[in-house]
Amino acid sequence: MEKMKITEARVIVCSPGRNFVTLKIFTDQGIYGLGDATLNGREKAVVTYLEEYCIPALLGRDPGNTEDIWHYFYSGVYWKRGAITMTAIAAIDMALWDIKAKALNTPLYNLLGGKSRDRVMVYTHAYGKHLMETIEKVGQEKERGYCAIRIQSGIPGIDHTYGVTEGNKPYEPAQRGIPREYSWDTAKYLNFIPGLFAEVRKAFGEEIHLLHDVHHRCTPVEAARLAKELEPYHLFWLEDPVSAELQEGLRLIRKHSVIPIAIGEVFNSVYDYTTLITEQLIDYIRMPLVHGGGITHLLKVAAMASVYHIQTGFHGATDLSPVNMAAALHFDTAIHNFGLQEYMPYPDLVQEVFRTNYRFEKGYMVIDDTPGIGADIDEEAAQKYPYSAACLPVNRKTDGTLFYW
Ligand code: KDG
Ligand code: MG
Numbered sequence: 001m002e003k004m005k006i007t008e009a010r011v012i013v014c015s016p017g018r019n020f021v022t023l024k025i026f027t028d029q030g031i032y033g034l035g036d037a038t039l040n041g042r043e044k045a046v047v048t049y050l051e052e053y054c055i056p057a058l059l060g061r062d063p064g065n066t067e068d069i070w071h072y073f074y075s076g077v078y079w080k081r082g083a084i085t086m087t088a089i090a091a092i093d094m095a096l097w098d099i100k101a102k103a104l105n106t107p108l109y110n111l112l113g114g115k116s117r118d119r120v121m122v123y124t125h126a127y128g129k130h131l132m133e134t135i136e137k138v139g140q141e142k143e144r145g146y147c148a149i150r151i152q153s154g155i156p157g158i159d160h161t162y163g164v165t166e167g168n169k170p171y172e173p174a175q176r177g178i179p180r181e182y183s184w185d186t187a188k189y190l191n192f193i194p195g196l197f198a199e200v201r202k203a204f205g206e207e208i209h210l211l212h213d214v215h216h217r218c219t220p221v222e223a224a225r226l227a228k229e230l231e232p233y234h235l236f237w238l239e240d241p242v243s244a245e246l247q248e249g250l251r252l253i254r255k256h257s258v259i260p261i262a263i264g265e266v267f268n269s270v271y272d273y274t275t276l277i278t279e280q281l282i283d284y285i286r287m288p289l290v291h292g293g294g295i296t297h298l299l300k301v302a303a304m305a306s307v308y309h310i311q312t313g314f315h316g317a318t319d320l321s322p323v324n325m326a327a328a329l330h331f332d333t334a335i336h337n338f339g340l341q342e343y344m345p346y347p348d349l350v351q352e353v354f355r356t357n358y359r360f361e362k363g364y365m366v367i368d369d370t371p372g373i374g375a376d377i378d379e380e381a382a383q384k385y386p387y388s389a390a391c392l393p394v395n396r397k398t399d400g401t402l403f404y405w
C-alpha cells in the first residue's frame with residue numbers, strides 16, 4: 001500500500017429522525033474514510049472531543065498505521081477509557097480501516113481474516129403494550145423471516161417499560177429536552193416475564209431463537225431468580241440482567257442458572273470484561289465497535305473472548321449509525337467467534353442520508369464486495385436535518401428512588 005497522508009477530517013452531525021455523528025477523514029490520495037461517532041444523548045461531547053483534541057493531531061499522519069494511531073489516542077493520552085473518549089477513538093479507527101481497505105481495493109472483511117461465514121445471523125425486536133399484542137408482533141417478525149427475536153412487553157401495573165413504543169411509532173427512547181422520568185416496579189416485572197415466555201413458546205414452538213433485555217434493572221439475586229425461572233424456555237440469551245459495573249455480580253446468576261448471558265452494550269474497554277471473560281461469567285460480548293474503541297480494540301477483545309469460548313453479540317440499535325452497522329457486519333463476517341448481531345431496520349429518513357451495502361435475507365445480513373466498509377453519507381441530504389438535542393429517559397422506583405434506566 002502506498003504511503004498516504006491525512007489532509008483533513010471533519011465531523012458531520014445530522015438528525016434524520018434522530019441524531020447521528022459521523023467522522024470523515026480525507027487523504028492526499030483522494031480516498032476518504034467514514035467512522036460512526038454517535039453516542040446517544042451525549043453527541044456534542046464526542047464532537048468536541050474529536051474537533052478540539054483529535055483532529056488537529058491526526059493531520060499529516062499515515063492513515064495506514066491503524067495500530068499506532070489507536071495507541072496514540074488511547075495509551076498516549078493520560079485520561080483513558082470512558083464512553084466519550086472510546087467513541088471518538090472508535091470513529092477515527094473505523095475511518096482509518098475504511099481508508100486502508102479502499103486503498104487496497106478490497107472489502108473490509110478481507111483485512112480482518114476474510115470470510116468465516118457467508119452471512120450473518122441477526123435478531124430483531126418484537127414488542128407490544130400487553131401480552132397478546134407482543135405475541136402477535138413475534139408472529140409478524142417471524143413472517144418477515146427473522147429466526148432470532150428479542151421480546152419486550154408492556155407489564156400490567158407499570159406505565160412505561162423499556163423497549164416498548166408509545167403510540168404506533170417505531171421504538172425510539174431518546175426524547176427532545178431534558179430526560180423524561182419513568183416509574184419502575186421490579187416485583188411486577190419479575191412476576192410477569194416468565195409467563196410471557198411460556199406463552200411465546202406455546203405459540204411458536206422451540207424452532208425460533210428468543211432473547212430478552214433486562215436493561216440493567218435487576219440486582220444480582222433478582223437476576224438469578226429471573227434466569228432460573230426463564231430456563232425452561234431456552235433463551236438464546238438474557239441481556240444485561242444486572243448493571244454490570246459490578247462484574248462479580250454475575251457469579252450469582254451463574255450459580256443458579258445455565259441461561260446464556262449477554263453483557264456490555266454500555267462497556268467501552270477490554271478492562272470492563274476481564275473478570276467476566278476469564279471467569280466465564282458471560283457468553284456474549286455486546287460492546288459495539290462504535291462505543292468500544294473501534295475495530296482495532298474489538299479485534300483484541302474478541303480474540304481474548306474466543307479463548308474462553310465466548311462469542312460476540314454486538315449492540316445494533318438504531319441509535320448506532322448505519323456506518324457502524326456496516327462495519328460491524330464486516331467484523332461479524334470475518335471473526336471466528338461471531339455469535340449473533342442485533343439489527344433494527346432504519347426508518348426511510350436515515351436511508352436518505354446514509355448509503356449502505358448490506359441487505360437482509362431470511363434472518364441473515366449479507367454484505368457485498370464494495371471496497372472499504374461500503375457505507376457512505378450524502379452530506380447534502382444530511383444538511384437538511386440539523387442536530388436537535390435529545391436524551392434518554394430516567395427511571396425511578398414507585399417510591400421515587402432513582403433507579404437504572
Ligand atoms: O441508546 C440506548 C439504546 O441503544 C439501548 O437502550 C438499546 O438496550 C438496547 C438494545 O439492546 O438494543
Ligand atoms: Mg440492550
